[in-house]
Amino acid sequence: MSESESLPPSLPPLDLERLRTYSIGEREHLVSSHHMARPVDPGASLAEFLDALPPILAVERLRELAEAMATARAAGRRVLCGLGGHVIKVGLGPLVAAMVREGLISDLCLNGAAAIHDFELALIGKTSEKVSETLADGRFGMIEETAAFFARAFARGAEGEVGLGRGVALEIEERGEELPHREHSLLWQAARAGAQVTVHVALGTDTVHAVPGADGAAIGQATWLDFRRLAAVVAELDGGVYLNVGSAVVLPEVFLKAVAVARNLGHPVADLTTANLDMIQHYRPRRNVLERPAARGIALTGHHELLLPLLRVEALRRLEAKRAER
Numbered sequence: 001m002s003e004s005e006s007l008p009p010s011l012p013p014l015d016l017e018r019l020r021t022y023s024i025g026e027r028e029h030l031v032s033s034h035h036m037a038r039p040v041d042p043g044a045s046l047a048e049f050l051d052a053l054p055p056i057l058a059v060e061r062l063r064e065l066a067e068a069m070a071t072a073r074a075a076g077r078r079v080l081c082g083l084g085g086h087v088i089k090v091g092l093g094p095l096v097a098a099m100v101r102e103g104l105i106s107d108l109c110l111n112g113a114a115a116i117h118d119f120e121l122a123l124i125g126k127t128s129e130k131v132s133e134t135l136a137d138g139r140f141g142m143i144e145e146t147a148a149f150f151a152r153a154f155a156r157g158a159e160g161e162v163g164l165g166r167g168v169a170l171e172i173e174e175r176g177e178e179l180p181h182r183e184h185s186l187l188w189q190a191a192r193a194g195a196q197v198t199v200h201v202a203l204g205t206d207t208v209h210a211v212p213g214a215d216g217a218a219i220g221q222a223t224w225l226d227f228r229r230l231a232a233v234v235a236e237l238d239g240g241v242y243l244n245v246g247s248a249v250v251l252p253e254v255f256l257k258a259v260a261v262a263r264n265l266g267h268p269v270a271d272l273t274t275a276n277l278d279m280i281q282h283y284r285p286r287r288n289v290l291e292r293p294a295a296r297g298i299a300l301t302g303h304h305e306l307l308l309p310l311l312r313v314e315a316l317r318r319l320e321a322k323r324a325e326r
Helices: 045-053 058-072 085-089 093-101 114-124 133-138 145-156 164-178 186-192 216-234 250-264 285-290 304-325
Strands: 077-082 107-111 194-202 241-245 273-278 296-301
Touching: 045 114, 045 250, 045 304, 058 077, 058 241, 058 273, 058 296, 058 304, 077 085, 077 093, 077 164, 077 250, 085 093, 085 216, 085 304, 093 186, 093 216, 107 114, 107 164, 107 216, 107 250, 114 145, 114 164, 145 164, 145 216, 164 194, 164 216, 186 194, 194 216, 194 250, 194 304, 216 241, 216 250, 216 285, 241 285, 250 285, 273 304, 285 296
Parallel strands: 077 107, 077 241, 107 194, 241 273, 273 296
Antiparallel strands: none
16 A cells, blocks of 8 residues: 555645844843853852852842842841741751841741751750651650650740740740750740741641640640731831741741731731742742742742852842941
8 A cells, every 4th residue: 555545645844945034133132241150269258259150040039139138127127037947957047047146137937847956956966867767666756855845835835925936945045054055046046136936837747746745735825826926027027028948838828827917907018028948949939928928029949058058148248238338
């Protein structure tokens, strides 16, 4: 059987010789020679390194965020930073504490995992267990000292208007020598520096909810008080910045509800810049942090242990320049 009898006819190829071309000088370009990176010597300063980065894509987003933070703080506006547990696990607690003392960050909100890692570092200078191994024999999360500390912190946080974040900070403050590494505690350092520090949990999400002595009513009351305190911070975020760093679910959901409460009570929360820094851009941070509540949303994708130190230096030198101009 011939081809003509077995298959329908095919289209003839297009004649490329008839294509119209135009000069490269007429084209609008996205990249030019001023976007090129400049190599720096190994002994160059960090400022020289940052200035030599190519001003494109993530570098421009980093600079945009640093400028927003510096502008907000120079004008006395709040910069609120939300932290997931991984940020503490990779050793960034002292760096974030420095950002609070330097005036780059005004307030903090943490999820439960971040608070747990923060306490354990204060207690023994170590944290983060091998989950696969301890889960296999039922030891996962069953740490006596951590359970006992948080049982006290939950109870204390449920009293009056203390709240969970301040409850943890007060327990760390008062136990002094019992916590020989407490200088590593971001939560304690930030509270001492005057930041509003809140901790937000969902029952069952943290190991300290599933241990002897855990009191569901106290946990709920303490973190509910912190939600209300966070809403008070968000109510004053006009012209400010919210950074969501390493929380994919809990903090994006809590932040969006705090914005709703603040606006419902007559606080516009306008001209808000938000950012999400994480290794992967997830749905909730994108929608609840970058898109729905904000006038401007900035996504920076990468490892916290690289992104956050770079952001700190870039934002700090911009803030110092603005302070020098006043």
